Amino acid sequence: MFKKLSIIALGTGLILGAGGGWVQQADAQKPDWAGKGKPDHAGPKEKVENVIYMIPDGFNADYATNYRWYKGEDAVWDEHLKGLHKTYSEDSRVTDSAAAGTAMASGVKTTNGTVGLDEEGNEVETILEASEDQGKSTGLVATSTITHATPAVFASHVESRDNEAEIAKQMLANDVDVMLGGGKDFFVPESEGGEQEENLIEQAKEEGYTSVETQEELMDADDIDVEDGEKLLGLFADGPLNPEIDRESTEQPSLSDMTERSIDVLEQDKDGFFLMVEGSQIDWAGHDNDPTWAMKDTEAFEQAVEKAIEFAEEDGNTLVVIAGDHETGGMTVGSNGVYDTKPELVKDVTATGAAMAEELNEDRSNVEEVVEDHTPFDLTEEDVQTIQEAEDPKMAINHYISDEALVGWTSSAHTGVDIPVYAYGPQSDSFSGLLDNTDLPKIMAEAMKIDLADK
Ligand SMILES: [Zn+2]
Structure with a gap:
């Protein structure tokens, strides 16, 4: 789908305008630097203001x-x-x-x-x-x-x-x-x-x-x-x-x-x-x-x-x-050995991992409630236990969400x-x-x- 968009853009002089809409830009109004791949030495450089x-x-x-x-x-x-x-x-x-x-x-x-x-x-x-x-x-x-x-x-x-x-x-x-x-x-x-x-x-x-x-x-x-x-x-x-x-x-x-x-x-x-x-x-x-x-x-x-x-x-x-x-x-784009990535799943997440960790009570008995309240995901017993036992609950919540979205981290x-x-x-x-x-x-x-x- 990305390819299709860029072909349209090149073929008709469409440019991405305000609000993400495509707007027509007449060729005649195009500044000379708009040409793709124009070499550096193709004429006097205009002063940038x-x-x-x-x-x-x-x-x-x-x-x-x-x-x-x-x-x-x-x-x-x-x-x-x-x-x-x-x-x-x-x-x-x-x-x-x-x-x-x-x-x-x-x-x-x-x-x-x-x-x-x-x-x-x-x-x-x-x-x-x-x-x-x-x-x-x-x-x-x-x-x-x-x-x-x-x-x-x-x-x-x-x-x-x-x-x-x-x-x-x-x-x-x-x-x-x-x-x-x-x-x-x-x-x-x-x-x-x-x-x-x-x-x-x-x-x-x-x-x-x-x-x-x-x-x-x-x-x-x-x-x-x-x-x-x-x-x-x-x-x-x-x-x-x-x-x-x-x-x-x-x-x-x-x-x-x-x-x-x-x-x-x-x-x-x-x-x-x-x-x-x-x-x-x-x-x-x-x-x-x-x-x-x-x-x-x-x-x-x-x-x-x-x-x-x-x-x-x-x-x-x-x-x-x-x-x-x-x-x-x-x-990483894709994680845990899976040939896919689904970052769009985090659109429905309503808080940062840090904010969710703040909402946990002292014995972390409300992990399932808090995480399911702010995400579209259903936690398994194992997911809940991992977050409850983690040294850093914020990181554990973020790694849980990252796994669901197939977004990986190495550091x-x-x-x-x-x-x-x-x-x-x-x-x-x-x-x-x-x-x-x-x-x-x-x-x-x-x-x-x-x-x-x-x-
Ligand atoms: Zn920096």
């Missing part, structure tokens, strides 16, 4: 394949696949998000756990900072705390990713125009239950930020003028945002709403903008071996990518790059496999082939004709 860097943390081809079966058709990124990138860090063949992010933000490899510094501790310039230097406006969006490793590497420089209070201070000092995510605790003082010395939210307001804390307030903040020095800070939870599966029971915005609002604000800058959007929790799902969390947060990330591509289609000078920073969990940590790079827009073909994670920001800098150098 805006870059939207979309990072699904922990996502690899294994997630992409399972997600396609979950969805029942190609994901929005599938037709934009360009190449692969290597993810090893300065001190390990298996990277963490801080070292991976530093490489993807600055083009310099560093040691695991390090944010925005090279292996000798020197600050490295990031693509966000280089964009700021050219007068572009900048934004960071995440579903983790906004001070978590991946957003942090773009606008701060600290020895340890765990120092989120220091990261918060540096991110504010760095004047990022739009910051949306979780992590209010790192912006409010200890006297108010936070982990900061001073009230950074009050400080931010004095420096031109509008502060919002709910979906409604975010949507109402529609008059931020970046050209006039106005900025937007949205901290929607004390810690990370909820997993996508819980979102309707919260007042938090979706990743796609945060992406759309960021673009609305940043696109007013006549010098262009740089925006990084992270689907932070795909990685956490991988650590937990939770196929439901993985698929539903990938779906939320895809909706955000649709917003980015929709804007890029209209704008014409916007490059959208989508690349995970490493794989998490060693996910509870990151793995070192190469990761797909997808790109859409002018100069997107520059991302083809086998790249290194350090190549990504360098290619973006070249596309925007800006300098990216060690500080």
Whole structure:
């Protein structure tokens, strides 16, 4: 069925539009980079004005394949696949998000756990900072705390990713125009239950930020003028945002709403903008071996990518790059010796394994009740017993669901496999082939004709 869709798309100039519908795009309006397989040297390169860097943390081809079966058709990124990138860090063949992010933000490899510094501790310039230097406006969006490793590497420089209070201070000092995510605790003082010395939210307001804390307030903040020095800070939870599966029971915005609002604000800058959007929790799902969390947060990330591509289609000078920073969990497509995979079965699962484990009583006598309440599956006596006796009931529940969905896992940590790079827009073909994670920001800098150098 996937093949049929792509043939239709190629034959008639159909492109995937808003809301997943196929829309007609006249050949005459097609930008010249839209041609498939066009060589790099086929004419003068157009200057890219805006870059939207979309990072699904922990996502690899294994997630992409399972997600396609979950969805029942190609994901929005599938037709934009360009190449692969290597993810090893300065001190390990298996990277963490801080070292991976530093490489993807600055083009310099560093040691695991390090944010925005090279292996000798020197600050490295990031693509966000280089964009700021050219007068572009900048934004960071995440579903983790906004001070978590991946957003942090773009606008701060600290020895340890765990120092989120220091990261918060540096991110504010760095004047990022739009910051949306979780992590209010790192912006409010200890006297108010936070982990900061001073009230950074009050400080931010004095420096031109509008502060919002709910979906409604975010949507109402529609008059931020970046050209006039106005900025937007949205901290929607004390810690990370909820997993996508819980979102309707919260007042938090979706990743796609945060992406759309960021673009609305940043696109007013006549010098262009740089925006990084992270689907932070795909990685956490991988650590937990939770196929439901993985698929539903990938779906939320895809909706955000649709917003980015929709804007890029209209704008014409916007490059959208989508690349995970490493794989998490060693996910497999098919498991336990079975020649099949059924990730679509988790559509009817209504809670993460972690949330189900929280609902278990002390002697775990309610395993069957809790798991059957949140899943479409019937547990056998043996399944119940396995979860009751497991050292980690959350992992046992997730492995039970994974077995039903024929999704396998080989690790509870990151793995070192190469990761797909997808790109859409002018100069997107520059991302083809086998790249290194350090190549990504360098290619973006070249596309925007800006300098990216060690500080
Ligand atoms: Zn990561």
